[in-house]
Amino acid sequence: MKSLIRYSPLLLLALAWEAASRLELVSSLALPPLTSVLAAWFDLLINGELVSNGWASLYRGGTGLLLSVIVGSTLGIFMAWWRPVNALVGPLVELFYPMPKSALIPVTVIWLGFGDGSKILLIFLGCMLPVTIGAFNGARSSDRTLVWSARSMGASRMRMLWDVVVPSALPELLSGVRTALALTFILLVSSELIVARQGLGYLIGYLGADGAYEAMFAVVLTVAFLGFAADRAYQLLMNRMLQWRE
Amino acid sequence: MSDSAQIVIDRVSHLYRPPRGREVLALEDVSLRVTSREFVALLGPSGCGKSTLLYLIGGFFPTEIGSILIDGQPVGGPGPDRGIVFQHFALFPWKTVRGNILYGLERQGMERGEREKRVQDFIELVGLAGFEDSYPSQLSGGMKQRTAIARTLAIDPKILLMDEPFGALDAQTRHLMQSELLSIWQRTPKTVIFVTHDVQEAVYLADRVAVMSARPGRIKTIVDTKFDKNDPNIFKAKAFVDKVDEIWNLVRVEAIKAQETRPS
Numbered sequence: 001m002k003s004l005i006r007y008s009p010l011l012l013l014a015l016a017w018e019a020a021s022r023l024e025l026v027s028s029l030a031l032p033p034l035t036s037v038l039a040a041w042f043d044l045l046i047n048g049e050l051v052s053n054g055w056a057s058l059y060r061g062g063t064g065l066l067l068s069v070i071v072g073s074t075l076g077i078f079m080a081w082w083r084p085v086n087a088l089v090g091p092l093v094e095l096f097y098p099m100p101k102s103a104l105i106p107v108t109v110i111w112l113g114f115g116d117g118s119k120i121l122l123i124f125l126g127c128m129l130p131v132t133i134g135a136f137n138g139a140r141s142s143d144r145t146l147v148w149s150a151r152s153m154g155a156s157r158m159r160m161l162w163d164v165v166v167p168s169a170l171p172e173l174l175s176g177v178r179t180a181l182a183l184t185f186i187l188l189v190s191s192e193l194i195v196a197r198q199g200l201g202y203l204i205g206y207l208g209a210d211g212a213y214e215a216m217f218a219v220v221l222t223v224a225f226l227g228f229a230a231d232r233a234y235q236l237l238m239n240r241m242l243q244w245r246e
Numbered sequence: 247m248s249d250s251a252q253i254v255i256d257r258v259s260h261l262y263r264p265p266r267g268r269e270v271l272a273l274e275d276v277s278l279r280v281t282s283r284e285f286v287a288l289l290g291p292s293g294c295g296k297s298t299l300l301y302l303i304g305g306f307f308p309t310e311i312g313s314i315l316i317d318g319q320p321v322g323g324p325g326p327d328r329g330i331v332f333q334h335f336a337l338f339p340w341k342t343v344r345g346n347i348l349y350g351l352e353r354q355g356m357e358r359g360e361r362e363k364r365v366q367d368f369i370e371l372v373g374l375a376g377f378e379d380s381y382p383s384q385l386s387g388g389m390k391q392r393t394a395i396a397r398t399l400a401i402d403p404k405i406l407l408m409d410e411p412f413g414a415l416d417a418q419t420r421h422l423m424q425s426e427l428l429s430i431w432q433r434t435p436k437t438v439i440f441v442t443h444d445v446q447e448a449v450y451l452a453d454r455v456a457v458m459s460a461r462p463g464r465i466k467t468i469v470d471t472k473f474d475k476n477d478p479n480i481f482k483a484k485a486f487v488d489k490v491d492e493i494w495n496l497v498r499v500e501a502i503k504a505q506e507t508r509p510s
Contacts, residue, residue, distance in 0.1 A: 143336065145332045145334065145336035146336050146338060148301075148304065148306050148324060148330065148332075148336070149330065149332070149336045149338075149397075150338075150349070150353075151306075151323065151324040152304060152305075152306075152324040152325065152326065152328060152329060152330050153326055153329075153349060153350035153353050153354075153397075153401055154325070154326040154350065154353035154354055154401070155353050159353070163338075163349075164338070167338070167340045170340075244339055244340045244341075244381045244382075244383065245339070245383060
Protein backbone atom coordinates (compact mmCIF):
# COMPACT_ATOMS: atom_id res chain seq x y z
CA MET A 1 0.00 0.00 0.00
CA LYS A 2 2.78 2.35 1.00
CA SER A 3 4.68 1.69 -2.21
CA LEU A 4 1.45 2.15 -4.16
CA ILE A 5 1.20 5.71 -2.86
CA ARG A 6 4.91 6.25 -3.37
CA TYR A 7 4.77 5.30 -7.02
CA SER A 8 1.46 6.99 -7.76
CA PRO A 9 3.19 9.80 -9.72
CA LEU A 10 4.19 7.05 -12.13
CA LEU A 11 0.54 6.20 -12.64
CA LEU A 12 -0.25 9.88 -13.29
CA LEU A 13 2.54 10.01 -15.85
CA ALA A 14 1.13 6.92 -17.57
CA LEU A 15 -2.33 8.48 -17.71
CA ALA A 16 -0.95 11.75 -19.04
CA TRP A 17 1.02 9.85 -21.67
CA GLU A 18 -2.04 7.92 -22.83
CA ALA A 19 -4.19 11.06 -22.87
CA ALA A 20 -1.63 13.21 -24.71
CA SER A 21 -1.39 10.63 -27.43
CA ARG A 22 -5.09 9.74 -27.69
CA LEU A 23 -6.15 13.41 -27.75
CA GLU A 24 -3.53 14.05 -30.45
CA LEU A 25 -1.75 16.68 -28.34
CA VAL A 26 1.40 15.14 -29.74
CA SER A 27 1.84 13.11 -32.87
CA SER A 28 1.21 9.43 -32.21
CA LEU A 29 4.39 8.77 -34.21
CA ALA A 30 6.48 10.69 -31.71
CA LEU A 31 4.63 9.23 -28.76
CA PRO A 32 2.44 6.22 -29.44
CA PRO A 33 -0.29 5.60 -26.85
CA LEU A 34 0.91 3.65 -23.85
CA THR A 35 -1.68 0.94 -24.38
CA SER A 36 -0.38 0.32 -27.92
CA VAL A 37 3.15 0.21 -26.52
CA LEU A 38 2.08 -2.40 -24.00
CA ALA A 39 0.39 -4.43 -26.74
CA ALA A 40 3.61 -4.28 -28.77
CA TRP A 41 5.52 -5.40 -25.67
CA PHE A 42 3.40 -8.56 -25.42
CA ASP A 43 3.96 -9.25 -29.11
CA LEU A 44 7.72 -8.96 -28.61
CA LEU A 45 7.51 -11.24 -25.62
CA ILE A 46 5.52 -13.88 -27.47
CA ASN A 47 7.61 -13.90 -30.65
CA GLY A 48 10.71 -14.36 -28.44
CA GLU A 49 12.64 -11.30 -29.61
CA LEU A 50 12.55 -9.63 -26.22
CA VAL A 51 13.81 -12.71 -24.43
CA SER A 52 16.60 -13.65 -26.83
CA ASN A 53 17.89 -10.10 -27.09
CA GLY A 54 17.39 -9.59 -23.38
CA TRP A 55 19.54 -12.62 -22.60
CA ALA A 56 22.27 -11.42 -24.91
CA SER A 57 22.35 -8.06 -23.13
CA LEU A 58 22.18 -9.61 -19.69
CA TYR A 59 25.07 -11.92 -20.49
CA ARG A 60 27.24 -9.06 -21.75
CA GLY A 61 26.35 -6.69 -18.94
CA GLY A 62 26.65 -9.32 -16.22
CA THR A 63 30.00 -10.63 -17.41
CA GLY A 64 31.50 -7.18 -17.93
CA LEU A 65 30.30 -5.95 -14.57
CA LEU A 66 31.47 -9.06 -12.75
CA LEU A 67 34.93 -8.78 -14.27
CA SER A 68 35.13 -5.11 -13.40
CA VAL A 69 34.15 -5.77 -9.79
CA ILE A 70 36.72 -8.54 -9.36
CA VAL A 71 39.60 -6.73 -11.03
CA GLY A 72 38.63 -3.24 -9.82
CA SER A 73 38.29 -4.12 -6.15
CA THR A 74 41.49 -6.15 -6.11
CA LEU A 75 43.37 -3.34 -7.82
CA GLY A 76 41.94 -0.67 -5.51
CA ILE A 77 42.80 -2.57 -2.36
CA PHE A 78 46.34 -3.33 -3.47
CA MET A 79 46.79 0.31 -4.50
CA ALA A 80 45.79 1.38 -1.00
CA TRP A 81 48.04 -1.15 0.65
CA TRP A 82 51.21 -1.24 -1.43
CA ARG A 83 52.84 2.02 -2.35
CA PRO A 84 54.55 0.71 -5.52
CA VAL A 85 51.21 -0.44 -6.93
CA ASN A 86 49.77 2.98 -6.26
CA ALA A 87 52.77 4.73 -7.82
CA LEU A 88 52.41 2.57 -10.93
CA VAL A 89 48.63 2.50 -11.35
CA GLY A 90 47.43 5.62 -9.53
CA PRO A 91 48.25 8.15 -12.26
CA LEU A 92 46.67 5.91 -14.91
CA VAL A 93 43.46 5.66 -12.91
CA GLU A 94 43.36 9.44 -12.47
CA LEU A 95 43.98 9.97 -16.15
CA PHE A 96 41.34 7.58 -17.46
CA TYR A 97 38.66 8.13 -14.83
CA PRO A 98 37.10 11.29 -16.30
CA MET A 99 37.28 9.99 -19.88
CA PRO A 100 33.86 9.40 -21.47
CA LYS A 101 33.88 5.63 -21.78
CA SER A 102 31.57 5.59 -24.81
CA ALA A 103 34.54 6.90 -26.80
CA LEU A 104 35.94 3.40 -26.44
CA ILE A 105 33.06 1.83 -28.38
CA PRO A 106 34.77 1.94 -31.81
CA VAL A 107 38.08 0.93 -30.22
CA THR A 108 36.68 -2.21 -28.63
CA VAL A 109 34.93 -3.09 -31.88
CA ILE A 110 38.21 -2.85 -33.78
CA TRP A 111 39.83 -5.08 -31.20
CA LEU A 112 37.14 -7.69 -30.69
CA GLY A 113 34.57 -7.31 -33.47
CA PHE A 114 30.80 -6.97 -33.44
CA GLY A 115 29.92 -9.71 -30.98
CA ASP A 116 29.84 -10.17 -27.23
CA GLY A 117 33.57 -9.67 -26.69
CA SER A 118 33.66 -5.99 -27.57
CA LYS A 119 30.67 -5.19 -25.32
CA ILE A 120 32.09 -7.12 -22.40
CA LEU A 121 35.47 -5.42 -22.77
CA LEU A 122 33.82 -2.00 -23.00
CA ILE A 123 31.73 -2.55 -19.88
CA PHE A 124 34.70 -4.02 -18.05
CA LEU A 125 36.90 -1.03 -18.90
CA GLY A 126 34.18 1.50 -18.22
CA CYS A 127 33.04 0.07 -14.91
CA MET A 128 36.39 -0.90 -13.46
CA LEU A 129 37.55 2.56 -12.40
CA PRO A 130 34.60 3.55 -10.22
CA VAL A 131 35.01 0.23 -8.42
CA THR A 132 38.79 0.72 -8.14
CA ILE A 133 38.40 4.19 -6.70
CA GLY A 134 35.73 3.05 -4.23
CA ALA A 135 37.87 0.14 -3.07
CA PHE A 136 40.95 2.37 -2.86
CA ASN A 137 39.28 5.07 -0.76
CA GLY A 138 37.59 2.51 1.44
CA ALA A 139 40.73 0.48 2.02
CA ARG A 140 42.82 3.56 2.70
CA SER A 141 40.45 4.69 5.41
CA SER A 142 40.75 1.44 7.34
CA ASP A 143 41.52 2.15 10.99
CA ARG A 144 45.11 1.34 11.92
CA THR A 145 44.05 0.10 15.35
CA LEU A 146 41.89 -2.56 13.64
CA VAL A 147 44.86 -3.58 11.53
CA TRP A 148 47.08 -3.73 14.61
CA SER A 149 44.49 -5.65 16.60
CA ALA A 150 44.29 -8.33 13.93
CA ARG A 151 48.07 -8.54 13.66
CA SER A 152 48.50 -8.81 17.43
CA MET A 153 45.95 -11.62 17.53
CA GLY A 154 48.13 -13.61 15.17
CA ALA A 155 46.84 -12.71 11.69
CA SER A 156 49.46 -12.73 8.92
CA ARG A 157 49.68 -9.72 6.61
CA MET A 158 47.61 -11.34 3.84
CA ARG A 159 45.11 -12.66 6.35
CA MET A 160 44.78 -9.19 7.87
CA LEU A 161 44.24 -7.69 4.41
CA TRP A 162 41.33 -10.06 3.85
CA ASP A 163 39.91 -9.88 7.38
CA VAL A 164 40.27 -6.16 8.07
CA VAL A 165 41.05 -4.09 4.99
CA VAL A 166 38.46 -5.72 2.72
CA PRO A 167 35.52 -5.35 5.13
CA SER A 168 36.68 -1.81 6.03
CA ALA A 169 36.61 -0.97 2.34
CA LEU A 170 33.22 -2.55 1.78
CA PRO A 171 30.90 0.46 2.26
CA GLU A 172 32.77 2.60 -0.29
CA LEU A 173 33.53 -0.36 -2.51
CA LEU A 174 29.85 -1.27 -2.69
CA SER A 175 28.80 2.26 -3.58
CA GLY A 176 31.44 2.23 -6.32
CA VAL A 177 29.80 -0.94 -7.62
CA ARG A 178 26.45 0.83 -7.63
CA THR A 179 27.88 3.51 -9.90
CA ALA A 180 29.32 0.74 -12.05
CA LEU A 181 25.92 -0.92 -12.27
CA ALA A 182 24.36 2.25 -13.66
CA LEU A 183 27.27 2.67 -16.09
CA THR A 184 26.78 -0.91 -17.27
CA PHE A 185 23.33 -0.07 -18.61
CA ILE A 186 24.52 3.11 -20.28
CA LEU A 187 27.47 1.44 -21.99
CA LEU A 188 25.55 -1.68 -22.88
CA VAL A 189 22.67 0.05 -24.61
CA SER A 190 24.77 2.67 -26.35
CA SER A 191 27.28 0.15 -27.69
CA GLU A 192 24.50 -2.15 -28.88
CA LEU A 193 22.77 0.77 -30.55
CA ILE A 194 25.89 1.62 -32.51
CA VAL A 195 27.37 -1.74 -33.48
CA ALA A 196 25.67 -5.01 -32.73
CA ARG A 197 23.56 -7.75 -34.24
CA GLN A 198 21.82 -8.64 -30.98
CA GLY A 199 20.81 -7.17 -27.67
CA LEU A 200 18.19 -4.76 -26.33
CA GLY A 201 20.07 -1.72 -27.62
CA TYR A 202 20.26 -3.29 -31.05
CA LEU A 203 16.53 -4.04 -30.88
CA ILE A 204 15.75 -0.40 -30.06
CA GLY A 205 17.83 0.82 -32.99
CA TYR A 206 16.46 -1.80 -35.38
CA LEU A 207 12.80 -1.20 -34.48
CA GLY A 208 13.30 2.57 -34.66
CA ALA A 209 14.86 2.39 -38.11
CA ASP A 210 12.03 0.12 -39.17
CA GLY A 211 9.38 2.60 -38.06
CA ALA A 212 7.95 0.20 -35.46
CA TYR A 213 7.72 2.93 -32.85
CA GLU A 214 5.29 1.14 -30.50
CA ALA A 215 7.68 -1.78 -30.28
CA MET A 216 10.67 0.53 -29.97
CA PHE A 217 9.07 2.32 -27.01
CA ALA A 218 8.27 -1.08 -25.52
CA VAL A 219 11.96 -2.00 -25.51
CA VAL A 220 12.98 1.40 -24.16
CA LEU A 221 10.56 0.94 -21.27
CA THR A 222 11.91 -2.57 -20.69
CA VAL A 223 15.45 -1.25 -20.41
CA ALA A 224 14.31 1.49 -18.04
CA PHE A 225 12.52 -1.04 -15.87
CA LEU A 226 15.48 -3.44 -15.84
CA GLY A 227 17.78 -0.62 -14.78
CA PHE A 228 15.45 0.36 -11.97
CA ALA A 229 14.96 -3.23 -10.80
CA ALA A 230 18.70 -3.94 -10.87
CA ASP A 231 19.45 -0.88 -8.78
CA ARG A 232 16.72 -1.73 -6.28
CA ALA A 233 17.88 -5.33 -5.94
CA TYR A 234 21.44 -4.13 -5.55
CA GLN A 235 20.45 -1.71 -2.78
CA LEU A 236 18.75 -4.53 -0.89
CA LEU A 237 21.85 -6.67 -1.24
CA MET A 238 24.05 -3.79 -0.12
CA ASN A 239 21.95 -3.10 2.99
CA ARG A 240 22.13 -6.75 3.86
CA MET A 241 25.88 -6.86 3.51
CA LEU A 242 26.28 -3.72 5.61
CA GLN A 243 23.72 -4.54 8.27
CA TRP A 244 26.41 -4.32 10.96
CA ARG A 245 26.44 -0.55 10.59
CA GLU A 246 24.12 1.37 12.87
CA MET B 247 64.68 -7.17 39.77
CA SER B 248 67.41 -6.94 37.15
CA ASP B 249 67.39 -10.64 36.32
CA SER B 250 63.68 -11.28 36.51
CA ALA B 251 62.76 -8.42 34.18
CA GLN B 252 60.38 -9.61 31.47
CA ILE B 253 60.39 -6.41 29.45
CA VAL B 254 63.67 -4.54 29.14
CA ILE B 255 63.50 -1.17 27.41
CA ASP B 256 67.01 0.10 26.92
CA ARG B 257 67.78 3.67 25.80
CA VAL B 258 65.02 3.80 23.25
CA SER B 259 64.48 6.92 21.17
CA HIS B 260 61.91 7.27 18.44
CA LEU B 261 61.60 9.72 15.57
CA TYR B 262 58.09 10.28 14.35
CA ARG B 263 58.00 11.13 10.65
CA PRO B 264 54.70 12.71 9.66
CA PRO B 265 53.72 12.34 6.00
CA ARG B 266 54.21 16.09 5.71
CA GLY B 267 56.31 18.44 7.79
CA ARG B 268 59.36 17.96 9.95
CA GLU B 269 60.14 14.86 11.94
CA VAL B 270 59.56 14.98 15.67
CA LEU B 271 61.58 13.34 18.41
CA ALA B 272 58.72 11.52 20.15
CA LEU B 273 60.83 9.57 22.64
CA GLU B 274 64.32 10.22 23.89
CA ASP B 275 66.53 7.80 25.75
CA VAL B 276 63.81 5.86 27.51
CA SER B 277 64.82 2.96 29.73
CA LEU B 278 62.45 0.84 31.79
CA ARG B 279 62.41 -2.67 33.20
CA VAL B 280 59.19 -4.43 33.97
CA THR B 281 59.00 -7.71 35.87
CA SER B 282 56.62 -10.51 35.06
CA ARG B 283 53.07 -9.94 36.38
CA GLU B 284 53.82 -6.37 37.29
CA PHE B 285 51.32 -3.60 36.59
CA VAL B 286 53.09 -0.48 35.35
CA ALA B 287 51.37 2.74 34.33
CA LEU B 288 52.88 5.17 31.82
CA LEU B 289 51.61 8.56 32.85
CA GLY B 290 52.08 11.89 31.13
CA PRO B 291 50.46 14.77 29.28
CA SER B 292 49.12 14.15 25.81
CA GLY B 293 51.86 14.18 23.21
CA CYS B 294 54.52 12.88 25.60
CA GLY B 295 55.03 9.73 23.56
CA LYS B 296 53.56 7.29 26.07
CA SER B 297 51.39 5.64 23.42
CA THR B 298 54.33 5.56 21.05
CA LEU B 299 56.31 3.63 23.65
CA LEU B 300 53.41 1.19 23.98
CA TYR B 301 53.27 0.72 20.20
CA LEU B 302 56.99 0.02 20.11
CA ILE B 303 56.54 -2.70 22.74
CA GLY B 304 53.61 -4.00 20.70
CA GLY B 305 55.81 -4.15 17.62
CA PHE B 306 53.52 -1.87 15.59
CA PHE B 307 56.43 0.50 14.98
CA PRO B 308 59.99 -0.76 14.52
CA THR B 309 62.45 0.13 17.29
CA GLU B 310 65.21 1.95 15.42
CA ILE B 311 67.20 3.51 18.26
CA GLY B 312 67.89 1.49 21.40
CA SER B 313 66.38 -1.91 22.09
CA ILE B 314 63.33 -3.55 23.58
CA LEU B 315 63.69 -7.12 24.80
CA ILE B 316 60.87 -9.38 25.87
CA ASP B 317 62.04 -12.47 27.74
CA GLY B 318 65.48 -11.75 26.29
CA GLN B 319 64.26 -11.61 22.69
CA PRO B 320 64.17 -8.37 20.69
CA VAL B 321 60.66 -7.30 19.68
CA GLY B 322 59.87 -8.12 16.06
CA GLY B 323 56.39 -7.50 14.68
CA PRO B 324 53.14 -7.70 16.59
CA GLY B 325 52.27 -11.07 18.11
CA PRO B 326 49.79 -12.86 20.34
CA ASP B 327 52.20 -12.82 23.30
CA ARG B 328 51.35 -9.11 23.65
CA GLY B 329 47.64 -8.37 23.67
CA ILE B 330 46.52 -4.78 23.18
CA VAL B 331 43.44 -2.81 24.18
CA PHE B 332 42.87 0.60 22.57
CA GLN B 333 41.05 3.68 23.80
CA HIS B 334 38.49 3.48 21.00
CA PHE B 335 38.05 -0.26 21.41
CA ALA B 336 39.14 -1.22 17.86
CA LEU B 337 36.44 -3.89 17.63
CA PHE B 338 35.68 -5.27 14.20
CA PRO B 339 32.37 -3.50 13.53
CA TRP B 340 31.26 -6.21 11.07
CA LYS B 341 31.61 -8.93 13.70
CA THR B 342 29.34 -9.61 16.66
CA VAL B 343 30.60 -9.73 20.24
CA ARG B 344 31.12 -13.47 19.85
CA GLY B 345 32.76 -13.04 16.44
CA ASN B 346 35.19 -10.47 17.81
CA ILE B 347 36.28 -12.69 20.68
CA LEU B 348 36.46 -15.75 18.42
CA TYR B 349 38.75 -14.02 15.94
CA GLY B 350 41.99 -14.34 17.89
CA LEU B 351 41.24 -17.93 18.87
CA GLU B 352 40.68 -18.83 15.21
CA ARG B 353 44.00 -17.24 14.30
CA GLN B 354 45.62 -19.32 17.06
CA GLY B 355 44.26 -22.40 15.37
CA MET B 356 42.24 -23.46 18.40
CA GLU B 357 39.88 -26.32 17.73
CA ARG B 358 36.21 -25.40 17.26
CA GLY B 359 34.62 -26.96 20.33
CA GLU B 360 37.32 -25.61 22.59
CA ARG B 361 37.15 -22.08 21.24
CA GLU B 362 33.34 -21.92 21.48
CA LYS B 363 33.63 -22.85 25.12
CA ARG B 364 36.41 -20.36 25.75
CA VAL B 365 34.45 -17.55 24.10
CA GLN B 366 31.49 -18.26 26.35
CA ASP B 367 33.74 -18.26 29.42
CA PHE B 368 35.16 -14.86 28.57
CA ILE B 369 31.77 -13.40 27.66
CA GLU B 370 30.66 -14.37 31.15
CA LEU B 371 33.89 -13.13 32.75
CA VAL B 372 33.24 -9.61 31.47
CA GLY B 373 29.51 -9.76 32.10
CA LEU B 374 28.26 -9.70 28.51
CA ALA B 375 26.05 -12.79 28.59
CA GLY B 376 22.96 -12.08 26.50
CA PHE B 377 24.84 -9.76 24.14
CA GLU B 378 26.80 -12.42 22.23
CA ASP B 379 25.08 -11.69 18.94
CA SER B 380 25.07 -7.88 19.18
CA TYR B 381 27.20 -5.82 16.84
CA PRO B 382 29.54 -3.21 18.38
CA SER B 383 27.33 -0.41 17.03
CA GLN B 384 24.55 -1.71 19.29
CA LEU B 385 26.66 -1.59 22.47
CA SER B 386 27.45 1.15 24.98
CA GLY B 387 31.03 2.36 25.36
CA GLY B 388 31.55 0.29 28.50
CA MET B 389 30.25 -2.86 26.82
CA LYS B 390 32.47 -2.27 23.81
CA GLN B 391 35.51 -2.01 26.03
CA ARG B 392 34.51 -5.16 27.94
CA THR B 393 34.32 -6.95 24.59
CA ALA B 394 37.73 -5.63 23.62
CA ILE B 395 39.23 -6.73 26.93
CA ALA B 396 37.63 -10.17 26.64
CA ARG B 397 38.91 -10.49 23.07
CA THR B 398 42.45 -9.73 24.19
CA LEU B 399 42.39 -11.84 27.36
CA ALA B 400 40.90 -14.83 25.51
CA ILE B 401 44.13 -15.44 23.60
CA ASP B 402 45.96 -15.45 26.95
CA PRO B 403 48.82 -13.05 26.21
CA LYS B 404 51.73 -12.88 28.62
CA ILE B 405 51.69 -9.12 28.40
CA LEU B 406 48.68 -6.84 28.29
CA LEU B 407 49.21 -3.45 26.63
CA MET B 408 46.50 -0.93 27.38
CA ASP B 409 46.33 2.41 25.56
CA GLU B 410 44.13 4.72 27.66
CA PRO B 411 41.51 1.99 27.67
CA PHE B 412 39.01 3.86 29.82
CA GLY B 413 39.64 7.32 28.37
CA ALA B 414 36.53 7.28 26.18
CA LEU B 415 34.15 6.18 28.94
CA ASP B 416 32.00 8.28 31.25
CA ALA B 417 33.17 8.71 34.86
CA GLN B 418 30.95 6.05 36.46
CA THR B 419 31.68 3.44 33.84
CA ARG B 420 35.37 4.21 34.05
CA HIS B 421 35.34 3.64 37.78
CA LEU B 422 33.54 0.36 37.42
CA MET B 423 35.86 -0.84 34.69
CA GLN B 424 38.95 0.04 36.75
CA SER B 425 37.91 -2.17 39.65
CA GLU B 426 36.82 -4.92 37.24
CA LEU B 427 40.17 -4.80 35.53
CA LEU B 428 41.88 -5.11 38.89
CA SER B 429 39.80 -8.09 39.92
CA ILE B 430 40.42 -9.81 36.54
CA TRP B 431 44.12 -9.05 36.87
CA GLN B 432 44.21 -10.51 40.38
CA ARG B 433 42.57 -13.71 39.12
CA THR B 434 44.70 -14.09 35.96
CA PRO B 435 47.91 -12.20 36.68
CA LYS B 436 49.63 -10.78 33.64
CA THR B 437 52.23 -8.16 33.01
CA VAL B 438 50.32 -4.96 32.27
CA ILE B 439 51.59 -1.75 30.69
CA PHE B 440 48.86 0.80 31.10
CA VAL B 441 48.97 4.17 29.36
CA THR B 442 46.92 6.95 30.93
CA HIS B 443 46.88 10.65 31.68
CA ASP B 444 44.62 10.17 34.69
CA VAL B 445 46.77 10.36 37.85
CA GLN B 446 44.27 8.76 40.21
CA GLU B 447 43.68 5.90 37.78
CA ALA B 448 47.41 5.28 37.51
CA VAL B 449 47.98 5.30 41.27
CA TYR B 450 44.95 3.09 41.89
CA LEU B 451 45.73 0.44 39.28
CA ALA B 452 49.49 0.25 39.01
CA ASP B 453 52.30 -1.15 41.14
CA ARG B 454 54.58 1.50 39.73
CA VAL B 455 53.90 4.68 37.80
CA ALA B 456 56.41 5.94 35.25
CA VAL B 457 55.91 9.68 34.96
CA MET B 458 56.85 10.93 31.51
CA SER B 459 57.96 14.37 30.44
CA ALA B 460 56.68 16.18 27.40
CA ARG B 461 58.30 16.48 23.99
CA PRO B 462 60.61 14.72 23.64
CA GLY B 463 59.15 12.02 25.86
CA ARG B 464 61.46 10.86 28.62
CA ILE B 465 60.81 8.95 31.80
CA LYS B 466 61.13 11.58 34.48
CA THR B 467 60.66 9.43 37.57
CA ILE B 468 59.24 6.10 38.55
CA VAL B 469 57.06 6.11 41.66
CA ASP B 470 56.07 3.07 43.71
CA THR B 471 52.30 2.95 44.10
CA LYS B 472 51.58 -0.36 45.78
CA PHE B 473 48.38 -0.07 47.80
CA ASP B 474 45.85 -2.54 49.07
CA LYS B 475 43.63 -2.54 45.97
CA ASN B 476 40.86 -4.40 47.72
CA ASP B 477 40.35 -1.67 50.31
CA PRO B 478 36.97 -0.12 49.42
CA ASN B 479 37.99 3.18 51.00
CA ILE B 480 41.31 3.43 49.29
CA PHE B 481 40.42 6.68 47.50
CA LYS B 482 40.01 8.37 50.88
CA ALA B 483 43.12 6.89 52.52
CA LYS B 484 45.68 9.56 53.35
CA ALA B 485 48.63 7.66 51.90
CA PHE B 486 46.73 7.27 48.63
CA VAL B 487 45.67 10.90 48.45
CA ASP B 488 49.21 12.07 49.22
CA LYS B 489 50.61 9.84 46.50
CA VAL B 490 48.13 11.22 43.97
CA ASP B 491 49.11 14.75 45.01
CA GLU B 492 52.81 14.01 44.75
CA ILE B 493 52.48 12.59 41.25
CA TRP B 494 49.99 15.24 40.18
CA ASN B 495 52.59 17.92 41.01
CA LEU B 496 55.15 16.13 38.86
CA VAL B 497 52.72 15.84 35.95
CA ARG B 498 51.42 19.39 36.20
CA VAL B 499 54.82 20.85 35.40
CA GLU B 500 55.02 18.66 32.33
CA ALA B 501 51.48 19.45 31.23
CA ILE B 502 52.29 23.16 31.33
CA LYS B 503 55.49 22.58 29.39
CA ALA B 504 53.57 20.54 26.85
CA GLN B 505 51.15 23.42 26.34
CA GLU B 506 54.03 25.84 25.74
CA THR B 507 55.96 23.68 23.31
CA ARG B 508 52.96 22.42 21.37
CA PRO B 509 53.70 23.03 17.70
CA SER B 510 51.14 25.34 16.12
